[in-house]
Amino acid sequence: MFFIAFKSMKKRFLLASHIALLAAFHLSVSSAQAVIRKIPPNAQRAELQVVGDGVVTLNGKPFHLSPAAQIRNTNNLLMLTQSMQGTYQVRAQLDSNGAVYRVWILTPAEAASR
Numbered sequence: 001m002f003f004i005a006f007k008s009m010k011k012r013f014l015l016a017s018h019i020a021l022l023a024a025f026h027l028s029v030s031s032a033q034a035v036i037r038k039i040p041p042n043a044q045r046a047e048l049q050v051v052g053d054g055v056v057t058l059n060g061k062p063f064h065l066s067p068a069a070q071i072r073n074t075n076n077l078l079m080l081t082q083s084m085q086g087t088y089q090v091r092a093q094l095d096s097n098g099a100v101y102r103v104w105i106l107t108p109a110e111a112a113s114r
Contacts, residue, residue: 043091
């Protein structure tokens with residue numbers, strides 16, 4: 001009798017833990033979909049194209065990337081320049097030496113509104 005009750009408790013515990021994991025996963029996915037990006041107002045709007053190793057163009061003008069440069073995609077995740085092809089509508093910041101320091105690739109909605 002005790003063994004049957006123990007198996008039943010184990011099943012309930014496993015079911016409850018699975019439900020808790022699913023709920024946690026759902027919350028993490030929901031929060032990841034609602035990315036709110038804070039792009040600084042002084043970030044200039046431009047069209048970016050990766051030219052070569054450490055060099056990009058902003059509106060056709062070549063710029064070096066800062067050693068600490070960050071390029072963020074539409075999901076606010078960091079991108080490597082080696083994986084970028086084509087042109088992108090962006091907002092960008094330059095550092096004190098005139099090198100590209102921060103870049104945010106704009107979503108279609110951001111590109112239309114900004």
